[in-house]
Every structure is written in structure tokens, then in C-alpha cells.
Amino acid sequence: MYVCICKSVTDNQIRRAAARGVDNLLELQQNLGVATGCGKCAGAAQDVLDKANALEAGPVFYVPSSA
Ligand code: FES
Numbered sequence: 695m696y697v698c699i700c701k702s703v704t705d706n707q708i709r710r711a712a713a714r715g716v717d718n719l720l721e722l723q724q725n726l727g728v729a730t731g732c733g734k735c736a737g738a739a740q741d742v743l744d745k746a747n748a749l750e751a752g753p754v755f756y757v758p759s760s761a
Contacts (some may be wrong), residue, residue, distance in 0.1 A: 697738050700731025704741045712746035719743065 695705050703726045710724050719740050722728055729736040 697742055698726075698728040698731070698735040700735070701727040701729075703735075703739070705730040708739060708742045709746045712743055714749060716743070717747050 697703055697705050697708060707726055708722065708728065711722055716722050716725055719729065719736060722739060722743055723730050728739045
């Protein structure tokens with residue numbers, strides 16, 4: 695799905711960038727050009743990036759202390 699129409703950037707491209715270590719919108723803009731046209735996609739691009747990076751980090755487990 696296209697996230698950025700101006701620069702023809704898809705959600706898959708953003709996920710692949712996240713897998714390469716991109717973790718903020720500025721880096722994403724520099725890598726893919728997303729949100730460098732009209733800028734209306736910045737929020738959606740950030741959302742896809744955040745979710746991709748959350749998945750990269752893996753699940754968070756709660757381990758209760760024994761005290
Ligand atoms: S839709 Fe991404 S910069 Fe315009």
C-alpha cells in the first residue's frame with residue numbers, strides 16, 4: 695500500500711528500512727524520500743515505522759520479582 699503518493703513510497707519499503715535500522719522519520723526521509731513532498735504522509739509514515747520497530751524489538755515479557 696502506498697503511504698507516500700508524492701514519492702511513491704510503500705509500507706513495505708518503510709518496513710524494510712526499519713529492518714535495516716532506520717528508527718526515526720528524519721532517517722526515513724533521507725533514505726526513501728517519504729514525507730519530503732507535500733508532507734501530508736508524515737504521520738502515516740511515522741506510524742508504520744513505529745509499528746515496524748516495535749515488532750523488531752520483539753515481545754515484552756513481564757517477569758514478577760520474587761520479593
Ligand atoms: S504524500 Fe508524502 S510527501 Fe506528499
